[in-house]
Amino acid sequence: AQKITQTQPGMFVQEKEAVTLDCTYDTSDPSYGLFWYKQPSSGEMIFLIYQGSYDQQNATEGRYSLNFQKARKSANLVISASQLGDSAMYFCAMREALMISSGSARQLTFGSGTQLTVLP
Amino acid sequence: DTGVSQNPRHKITKRGQNVTFRCDPISEHNRLYWYRQTLGQGPEFLTYFQNEAQLEKSRLLSDRFSAERPKGSFSTLEIQRTEQGDSAMYLCASSLEPTRSYNEQFFGPGTRLTVL
Numbered sequence: 657a658q659k660i661t662q663t664q665p666g667m668f669v670q671e672k673e674a675v676t677l678d679c680t681y682d683t684s685d686p687s688y689g690l691f692w693y694k695q696p697s698s699g700e701m702i703f704l705i706y707q708g709s710y711d712q713q714n715a716t717e718g719r720y721s722l723n724f725q726k727a728r729k730s731a732n733l734v735i736s737a738s739q740l741g742d743s744a745m746y747f748c749a750m751r752e753a754l755m756i757s758s759g760s761a762r763q764l765t766f767g768s769g770t771q772l773t774v775l776p
Numbered sequence: 777d778t779g780v781s782q783n784p785r786h787k788i789t790k791r792g793q794n795v796t797f798r799c800d801p802i803s804e805h806n807r808l809y810w811y812r813q814t815l816g817q818g819p820e821f822l823t824y825f826q827n828e829a830q831l832e833k834s835r836l837l838s839d840r841f842s843a844e845r846p847k848g849s850f851s852t853l854e855i856q857r858t859e860q861g862d863s864a865m866y867l868c869a870s871s872l873e874p875t876r877s878y879n880e881q882f883f884g885p886g887t888r889l890t891v892l
Contacts, residue, residue, distance in 0.1 A: 660818070693883075699865060701819070701883035747818050763809060763832075764869075764881060766818025 659683065660748050660767035667772050669738045676723070677733040677770045679748030688752045690731040691764065692722065695745040704746075707731055738774045745769045778802060780884035782868050788890045789858055796854045797887045801870030808851050809881060810843060812836065813865040825851060858891045865889075 661680045669675035681690065692704040707715045707722045715722040723732040735742055749764040781800045789795050801808050806827050811819035822841070823833045827848035837843075840858075845851040855862055865888050869881040 691880075699886045699888070701867065701869070703880055703882070706880065749818070763821035763824060764811075764819070765821070768816070769818050 659765045660750055662748055662767035662770050664770045667770055668775055670775050672737055674736045675738055677746050679732055680730045681750050683752050685752040688750055691749040692733045693747045740774050743774045745771050780868055780870050780882050782884040782887050786888045790892050792857055794856045796852055797866055798852050799868030799884055800850045802882055805870035805872045807871045807873050808845055809869040810853055811867040813867055819867050860891045863889055863891045
């Protein structure tokens with residue numbers, strides 16, 4: 657089974673509107689973290705926001721917020737007041753086994769991404 | 777610039793040739809990761825280093841791939857006898873662990889490999 661599922665290959669949003677990018681995940685680990693990265697056409701992965709599995713509140717970073725629904729295993733990214741510069745590929749990623757001691761890779765597992773286009 | 781850097785940014789090679797990529801992490805970061813990203817997909821984990829020790833390799837890393845991180849600073853990823861299926865973006869990331877609760881990985885701009 658896919659560990660990270662992003663069901664929206666492409667999304668369009670009007671400038672200044674809000675948009676939600678979906679992400680569902682699958683893990684049996686009680687301790688994990690969820691990340692969203694932005695990848696513009698230049699290729700660099702830019703960290704946007706993080707949510708820990710034990711965090712009581714939804715994470716927010718400026719115009720980005722994470723709608724974390726643990727029981728549903730979803731971690732949707734909400735971008736408010738979209739800007740033309742937000743047009744990019746967006747990846748949801750998960751890191752498991754946060755409580756395991758050093759030595760474990762705890763690498764990021766990424767979804768297939770959502771291409772967001774902001775329309776003027 | 778104090779971010780993660782990767783060289784070269786682009787590499788075009790003929791099938792069967794060897795290629796080597798370099799990654800310079802953020803200077804104080806002890807962990808370094810290599811990922812591969814094919815067109816239309818998210819990055820996939822290849823291997824990682826804790827300081828100079830290579831501690832884990834994914835099954836994606838065939839025998840033709842080798843990575844090193846001498847002295848725990850920069851890292852190199854070599855692909856021998858390249859195949860067309862090796863064409864991808866190779867991303868490097870670094871992190872400092874354990875300090876922050878989520879140990880954010882900082883990514884470099886990637887090396888795009890095209891095998892003809």
